[in-house]
Amino acid sequence: MGPDFKVEGSGIDAGALEKELSRRVEARRVSGAFSSDVEAMLAERLPDEEQFGGMSPIAELDYAATRARSSWEVTSAYVVETEKSSFLRPVIIFVKRLARFWARIAVGPIQREQTAFNRHAAAALEAVRRQAIASRIEALAGEQDLCDLAGAMLGEGEAAATAAAIAEFFAQSKSVTVVGPSPTPLLKALAGRGLEVVRVSSGSAWDEDGAPVESRTAPLSFLGQVEEESQPALLFGELAFWLRPEALVALARRSYLALAPRGRLAVPVHGFAAAGPAPAWCSAPVVKKALSMAGFIDIAVARPEAGGYVATARKP
Helix, strand or coil, rough: CCCCCCCCCCCHHHHHHHHHHHHHHHHHHHHCCCHHHHHHHHHHHHCEEECCCCCCCCHHHHHHCCCHHHHHHHHCCCCCCCCCCCHHHHHHHHHHHHHHHHHHHHHHHHHHHHHHHHHHHHHHHHHHHHHHHHHHHHHHHHHHHHHHHHHEEEECCCCCCCCCCCCHHCCCCCEEEEEECHHHHHHHHHCCCCCEEECCCCCCCCCCCCCCCCCCCCCEHHHHEECCCCEEEECCCHCCCCHHHHHHHHHHHHHHHHHEEEEEEEECCCCHHHHCCCCCCHHHHHHHHHHHCCCCEEEEEECCCCCCCCCCCCCE
C-alpha cells in the first residue's frame, strides 16, 4: 500500500482496504496496463464465482443447481455486526437492528414472493440436472450395449490378436485411455496384458472443452474433459465413428490435443467392419487420411492374422 494508506490499531478496516484496492485497480485500468483479455475477465467474472465458466457444462450445471438448492430462501434473519470497536458499537448495532425491523415490514411481501420464485427456480434447475444425468447414463448404457453386441461379432481369437498388436505398440505405456465404445473382449484382453484401461465416452451435446480433469481417478464421460497434452496413449475403435464419418475427423483432432508430445494413438478396426458390410470411411486408407489431417505422423497399419487391422500413429 502507498504511504497515504495507514492501518491503525490491532484490526484492519476492511472497508478502507477495499476502497484502496479499487482505487489501484481503476488507476491501472486508466493507465492502460490491462489488456483487452483482462478487461473482459474483470467485467464478466462474478465476485464469488472464481471458477465461473471454467468447468465443463455438466459440472457447471451441477454446481449451479447445488448452489440454488442451498440459497433459495431470502431472509432478513442475518447477524447484525459492525467493525467499529469504539464505544459507539452498541449504538450502531441497535440502529442496524431497528432498521432491519422496519425493512422487514416494508419489503416482507416482496421477500416472500422472491423466496417462492427462487424455490421454484431451484427445483427446475435440479430437474434439468437430473435429466442431464439421466441422459448421460442412458447414452453410456447404449454404448455398453453396442460394445457387447460388437464383442459377440468378433471372430475367435481376434480380440486377443488385436490386443497383442495394440500392447506391442504401447509397450512403453502403463495405461491407455480408450475413447468411445470398444468391444468388451478387447478391453479385457488389454487389461490382461498389464495395461491400465481408462474409458472415455464418445461424447454428446455436452462434449465441450472444460477445466482439466484427472483421467485416472474414474472413467470420464467426455473427451473434452481430458486435459490437453496429458495422455501418453489413446485408443478409439470404429464403433465411435461407424455411423458418422465426421466423428472420425473430430475424434482424431481431439485425440491429438489430449495426447502428450510423442504420445501414441491406435485405431483398431475389427474384422466384421474391415470385411463388410461397413461404411467406406471405416477402411484403412480413410482412417490414415483422417489421422494425417489431424497432424499425426508415423502413420502405419498392422493387420493381425485373426482379421481386421490396427492403424497406429504418433504425435510429434
